[in-house]
Amino acid sequence: MSLSTVPHLTTALTGPLQHIESHLLDHQAEIEHWFRSQWLATPAPFYGSVDLRNAGFKLAPVDTNLFPAGFNNLNEAFHPLCVQAIQSVIERVCPRVARIVLVPENHTRNRFYLESVATLAGLIARAGFEVRIGSLLPDLASPQTITLDSGRSLLLEPLQRRGNRVCLDNFDPCLVLLNNDLSGGRPALLEGLEQRVLPPLALGWSNRLKSGHFTQYRAIAEAFANLVEIDPWLIDPIFRNCGEIDFMQREGEECLAHHTSLMLNSLRDKYREYGIDHDPFVVIKADAGTYGMGVMTVTDADQLHALNRKQRTRMSSAKEGMAVSHVILQEGVYSFETWGPQEAVAEPVVYLIDHFVVGGFYRVHKGRGPNENLNAPGMHFEPLAFADSCNLPDASRAPDAEPNRFYAYGVIARLALLAAAREAAAVAETHLDPTEGG
């Protein structure tokens, strides 16, 4: 394969990104020192993945997943890094743990997801823990072995409640590791456990809001931009939210159109300021939830009045049938990275375990434009594993050399993870989640 292993940044506007990258390189020791003090104040979640969009002039997170899938898409060369990070986080959080039950999503037909679960379980086993898969599937009466396309097999066992503990047959775990984002609500089976649950239930999408995340992120991006002496907008997507929306009943539509229009205006100003010759756009999506359901791209507020029935229906449903009632308006960030002769759009996804960046991959999609979401339901993207790690910045090379571009991804992803850590801290204070004790 003669293809480069790293997508090409197609925009002519590399100036501003080199601007971001060179500021990150110049301040590398300060950045890492700053992160260390941040993690001391607010420990990182167990793990996470961050979707980034790289517009050349701007590099920003657009989604932060605290129950990451896609571990099967990581470069196997960096599995040792994952194993070491798993050892590190468990040592920090619950060093006496020996047995872990991994609670996955109920997507038994999503073979890609099951490959991710198998990879994650394998990494945990290699890190030196007994790990088994405890399924929440309501109709799973007995253990079921699923053979995966990779040839591996995955044993799903029904998770059982016994008093204040969950267990499997002949397996009493010390730790419940959630890989289920709880879009369908908090399962009663997992409430009030004496075992530690990580990440805590309160970080599921049944409690979390994207606007909450990006509110935290905004403050972090400001402080960080101040540290590295850049405009915070270069790393922060503007967002707004408005009240209740009912797309079917057209309630709240005026409000949405109004905010969209305001946001597009301020983006036009920003684009002008930086000499960017593209049309700004706004992404409208569910404030709670994931998997790219109910996502819409708008370049003009009038488009919101002209939605047809199909579009309205699509915006009204999210994962597991939850109705969208709150939406977030987020500045659209162009993805100007392309890969291969067909110039397929590529979007980086960065993986973190504890606060360590352990790898990532690009979602590569031939059929999409640079202003389209690459993580929509049923969408098939090609994963392209990161060729390098994100922790070897090289000041002796050009700011946009590969290790430095990966370092920049890792820095921005950590800012998003820090926002999630602050969400977790805020949630722990208000909910007093019993699983979050010492």
Next chain:
Amino acid sequence: MSLSTVPHLTTALTGPLQHIESHLLDHQAEIEHWFRSQWLATPAPFYGSVDLRNAGFKLAPVDTNLFPAGFNNLNEAFHPLCVQAIQSVIERVCPRVARIVLVPENHTRNRFYLESVATLAGLIARAGFEVRIGSLLPDLASPQTITLDSGRSLLLEPLQRRGNRVCLDNFDPCLVLLNNDLSGGRPALLEGLEQRVLPPLALGWSNRLKSGHFTQYRAIAEAFANLVEIDPWLIDPIFRNCGEIDFMQREGEECLAHHTSLMLNSLRDKYREYGIDHDPFVVIKADAGTYGMGVMTVTDADQLHALNRKQRTRMSSAKEGMAVSHVILQEGVYSFETWGPQEAVAEPVVYLIDHFVVGGFYRVHKGRGPNENLNAPGMHFEPLAFADSCNLPDASRAPDAEPNRFYAYGVIARLALLAAAREAAAVAETHLDPTEGG
């Protein structure tokens, strides 16, 4: 290069090693759980390297270096692992540190060593610290730049004392990282500092004894062998020490010969028990010190009476002119790993940062036999970087498959590191080293 990237284990006696490796694999989760509890009780030193010898029937450490050189010999593919481990250990031990002064050995003519210092400093910088080299060279009046064979350059600056701190021009470090084993004694410049010194001065060879290390190791090997259900001898080299020795004056010679004879007898018993058709041998070396000076291999106690003047002189001097007065008698462990068509002897060296195994390399030496030391003064070995990491054991493959052999190296090396950690704890209790405060 069509050579295998991993040395070949030439012995026909692979049975017993597969025995060790399969027991390690079978108990992997218990082993890692056990290590976690050990590191909680006794934190690992900042870093270390462990020389192993692999006889096929036996896999044992023969030397543990708490001021490792040779970082330049590691596989660059695992630099991310080193960076992550450095971040992890500093976070655990002294999270507020921003500036580090690295204090190297005074070997300015050893270009290999200087390459190691440059690599280590580079890893620390990538981990997000400001790092500079503070030299103890008495005749270094001003900063000196040395250009290395790799094309890199290294800036040595004279380490200065100011009150209770050491510093360089315009650089006030928070942490003094020793890469100098203090064979020449504890430098007054570093005594009583208010800055943290890691590893502490008390772990230099001016305080440490190999017999102290192997006394700790023996107890650890016994507990560990019990856990994984093997004979502790398979991972533990027998040793003995006797009183004062003066090779020139032939004082203590009888005692040495006596202990050598006793040790050879018990080794013959062990070899018979395991059906090993080789002659056992004993290695006699300085109890304090390193660099393979004053090392002698003996297969018969009578050889000690027949030493000529040259051999006596060699045994009487160690690094930096320290006279050898205490020696340790250690069971010789055959190295039955060979590499390449010439079947050069290969000896693994495992690198650890904190308690994480971050890589290693083989010392490959064409001119040596399987019962000879490969780390003697002026000796030129070829480094062969480990092709795999040591933390990806694979139970689905044969016990002697490469990832599993590397895992076994990592386990035995960590046992030796744990012995060093217990030495450090013992030293901290008796010396109350002021640099070892919280």
